[in-house]
Amino acid sequence: MPATRLTDFSKLCLHTITTKPWDIETAIAKYAAAKVSGITVWRQWLEDRDHNKVGNTIREAGLKTVSLCRGGFFPAKEQKNRQIAIDDNKRAIDEAAAIYAPHVVLVCGAVPGQALDESRKQILDGIAACLDHARAANVKLAIEPLHPMYAADRSAVNTLKQANDMCSRLDDPYVGVAVDVYHLWWDPGLKKEIIRCGKAGKLLAFHICDWRTPTVDMLNDRGLMGEGCINIRQIRGWVEQTGFNGFNEVEIFSNRWWAADQDMFISEIKRAYLQCS
Amino acid sequence: MPATRLTDFSKLCLHTITTKPWDIETAIAKYAAAKVSGITVWRQWLEDRDHNKVGNTIREAGLKTVSLCRGGFFPAKEQKNRQIAIDDNKRAIDEAAAIYAPHVVLVCGAVPGQALDESRKQILDGIAACLDHARAANVKLAIEPLHPMYAADRSAVNTLKQANDMCSRLDDPYVGVAVDVYHLWWDPGLKKEIIRCGKAGKLLAFHICDWRTPTVDMLNDRGLMGEGCINIRQIRGWVEQTGFNGFNEVEIFSNRWWAADQDMFISEIKRAYLQCS
Numbered sequence: 241m242p243a244t245r246l247t248d249f250s251k252l253c254l255h256t257i258t259t260k261p262w263d264i265e266t267a268i269a270k271y272a273a274a275k276v277s278g279i280t281v282w283r284q285w286l287e288d289r290d291h292n293k294v295g296n297t298i299r300e301a302g303l304k305t306v307s308l309c310r311g312g313f314f315p316a317k318e319q320k321n322r323q324i325a326i327d328d329n330k331r332a333i334d335e336a337a338a339i340y341a342p343h344v345v346l347v348c349g350a351v352p353g354q355a356l357d358e359s360r361k362q363i364l365d366g367i368a369a370c371l372d373h374a375r376a377a378n379v380k381l382a383i384e385p386l387h388p389m390y391a392a393d394r395s396a397v398n399t400l401k402q403a404n405d406m407c408s409r410l411d412d413p414y415v416g417v418a419v420d421v422y423h424l425w426w427d428p429g430l431k432k433e434i435i436r437c438g439k440a441g442k443l444l445a446f447h448i449c450d451w452r453t454p455t456v457d458m459l460n461d462r463g464l465m466g467e468g469c470i471n472i473r474q475i476r477g478w479v480e481q482t483g484f485n486g487f488n489e490v491e492i493f494s495n496r497w498w499a500a501d502q503d504m505f506i507s508e509i510k511r512a513y514l515q516c517s
Numbered sequence: 518m519p520a521t522r523l524t525d526f527s528k529l530c531l532h533t534i535t536t537k538p539w540d541i542e543t544a545i546a547k548y549a550a551a552k553v554s555g556i557t558v559w560r561q562w563l564e565d566r567d568h569n570k571v572g573n574t575i576r577e578a579g580l581k582t583v584s585l586c587r588g589g590f591f592p593a594k595e596q597k598n599r600q601i602a603i604d605d606n607k608r609a610i611d612e613a614a615a616i617y618a619p620h621v622v623l624v625c626g627a628v629p630g631q632a633l634d635e636s637r638k639q640i641l642d643g644i645a646a647c648l649d650h651a652r653a654a655n656v657k658l659a660i661e662p663l664h665p666m667y668a669a670d671r672s673a674v675n676t677l678k679q680a681n682d683m684c685s686r687l688d689d690p691y692v693g694v695a696v697d698v699y700h701l702w703w704d705p706g707l708k709k710e711i712i713r714c715g716k717a718g719k720l721l722a723f724h725i726c727d728w729r730t731p732t733v734d735m736l737n738d739r740g741l742m743g744e745g746c747i748n749i750r751q752i753r754g755w756v757e758q759t760g761f762n763g764f765n766e767v768e769i770f771s772n773r774w775w776a777a778d779q780d781m782f783i784s785e786i787k788r789a790y791l792q793c794s
Contacts, residue, residue: 352730352746356703389666391703392730392746398703426633426668426675453629453669458732469629469669 243477246488246514253278253306253487255447256285259505260498264294272301274506278487280307281339283332291338298339306487307418307445308336311381313349314366315359315396322362325349326369329381333370336379343380343444345418350396359396364406367415374414382444383407384418389458400424400433407442419479420447420491422462425470431478438482446479447491448472448517460493464508466516473517488517520754523765523791530555530583530764532724533562536782537775541571549578551783555764557584558616560609568615575616583764584695584722585613588658590626591643592636592673599639602626603646606658610647613656620657620721622695627673636673641683644692651691659721660684661695666735677701677710684719696756697724697768699739702747708755715759723756724768725749725794737770741785743793750794765794 254276256267264285271279279298286294298305311332316322329344336344348363350356367381374381383403386395397403403417417437424430437443450468455461465472476488490509497505531553533544541562548556556575563571575582588609593599606621613621625640627633644658651658660680663672674680680694694714701707714720727745732738742749753765767786774782 354746355748356705360705387665388703389664389732389735392728392732399705402705426665428633428637428676428679451669455666455669455735458666458735471632 242473243480246517249275249510249513250277251487252276252510252513253280253489254509255280255282255309255489255491257282257309258490258492258509259502261502264289265297268297268301268303270503270506272303274510276303276506278304278306278489280309280489280491281305281341282309283335286335286339291335295339305339305341306489307343307345307382308332308339308341309345310347310384311344312346312395315349315351315354315362317351317354322366326366329366329370330373333373333377333379337377341379343382343416345382345384345445347384347386348395348397350391350393352392356391356396360402363396364409367406367410371410371412371414380414380416380444382416382418384420385423387423399427399429400437401429404433404437404442407437407440416442416444418445418447419443421470421472421475422447422449422451425451425475430475434475434478435482438479438484443479443482443484444486445489446476446484446486447489448476449490449492450516457495460495462492462494464492464497465490465512476517488513519750520757523794526552526787526790527554528764529553529787529790530557530766531786532557532559532586532766532768534559534586535767535769535786536779538779541566542574545574545578545580547780547783549580551787553580553783555581555583555766557586557766557768558582558618559586560612563612563616568612572616581764582616582618583766584620584622584659585609585616585618586622587624587661588621589623589672592626592628592631592639594628594631599643603643606643606647607650610650610654610656614654618656620659620693622659622661622722624661624663625672625674627668627670629669633668633673637679640673641686644683644687648687648689648691657691657693657721659693659695661697662700664700676704676706677714678706681710681714681719684714684717693719693721695722695724696720698747698749698752699724699726699728702728702752707752711752711755712759715756715761720756720759720761721763722766723753723761723763724766725753726767726769727793734772737772739769739771741769741774742767742789753794765790
């Protein structure tokens with residue numbers, strides 16, 4: 241059963257990278273003016289900023305901080321570099337706490353040429369090494385499976401089943417998953433795995449956009465909802481049937497949309513959110 | 518256990534599309550001169566040719582016809598167009614028989630915006646409608662799962678498990694699968710599913726190339742073996758452990774290599790075949 245149609249913006253969240261031309265202050269002001277309800281902050285937007293001040297600015301604007309993007313990138317050939325990644329993830333946890341984000345989304349990482357099984361082991365070890373820090377900060381870690389076309393260099397976690405299996409292995413209340421329709425829509429096992437993580441209380445975040453045909457850039461040619469072939473409303477239905485009551489986060493990397501007027505883009509996002517999500 | 522190193526070219530097959538600048542007569546002559554053992558013929562190479570004459574030229578050159586590429590593309594919104602696809606697949610079967618190819622490789626198809634489940638059902642129906650024709654011609658059909666990045670428009674069959682499940686559903690000796698490392702290397706279930714189809718006698722073809730980082734074109738930027746991150750030798754080991762005794766088919770779509778001198782490319786393929794496959 242597909243989800244019922246969205247009729248308001250109370251669950252609409254935008255990722256700062258969706259409106260890449262805007263700095264954090266502009267994004268907060270523009271999102272609030274557009275009656276967007278939530279914001280997911282990418283770490284680059286916090287550079288050279290007082291993190292806690294950003295968090296308070298978000299609150300004062302009436303927005304909710306939904307996530308911090310992104311931690312992860314744990315695998316590396318040398319132990320020294322794996323430790324650098326762990327230390328950086330701890331800093332991401334601190335940043336999330338400062339801006340009142342309940343979790344950090346993890347793009348888990350991969351090393352071209354290193355066996356995926358080895359990378360997966362390093363990812364598990366890396367997350368495990370961050371858990372005490374996460375617990376102390378009361379910030380969860382959300383494993384985001386990435387599309388298999390990113391397996392070589394961005395993430396060795398490529399299906400929701402793998403992410404759920406990792407959660408089971410780690411068995412910690414501070415670890416969950418993020419479901420992004422762009423990465424997972426093709427997977428015949430998706431519904432089953434959404435139910436699995438939802439029932440386990442592990443479904444922390446839900447990201448939406450669309451898959452364009454043809455896709456002309458493997459990174460930055462995502463579509464606005466309705467511009468592609470993803471059954472977004474059906475997947476949202478599966479997510480909501482588990483009891484998920486979080487935000488629908490619009491995360492669009494698009495050279496095309498970044499080149500457009502960003503106020504107009506926000507209007508288009510709001511229209512597409514109601515019509516096609 | 519990885520496969521043992523290849524020491525000769527007795528199992529080396531090239532796809533005509535790998536050396537795209539060459540027509541069929543040139544490809545046959547060049548492959549034979551280079552001591553390549555097998556040839557997989559793409560249908561475009563048979564246009565305006567007497568098919569049986571091509572088959573005999575291949576034999577007389579001392580080559581073996583390994584496969585015909587490619588049938589499939591069964592899904593369509595209208596029944597009329599699904600029937601056109603079935604008729605075309607029957608012609609592909611006839612072409613395979615004419616050139617002494619034991620099977621046709623199927624790129625199963627997808628329709629942007631049509632539910633993948635519906636496309637999968639249409640694929641099953643389409644293959645089933647071709648089976649009498651395949652049996653009469655003694656030509657098998659090899660379902661090739663394609664990478665999930667092609668799910669929108671090229672194939673709704675994106676894992677070997679799905680292809681194996683389809684074989685189980687169809688339960689016919691004239692249906693099997695083709696394993697291509699480019700499409701499947703990332704899948705944590707790959708070894709298990711290779712063993713499954715191998716033991717069932719359903720593993721009909723094995724294709725090799727490599728995954729480059731970055732991949733700059735989703736269709737035509739495949740790597741020569743060794744240029745990327747795929748664990749080709751390990752996957753070949755899994756394939757051979759099932760008793761597979763067929764060819765290692767080099768199938769490289771590459772704007773870069775197509776622009777190079779093709780005689781030099783064949784030399785590079787032979788070097789990479791021994792060193793990196």
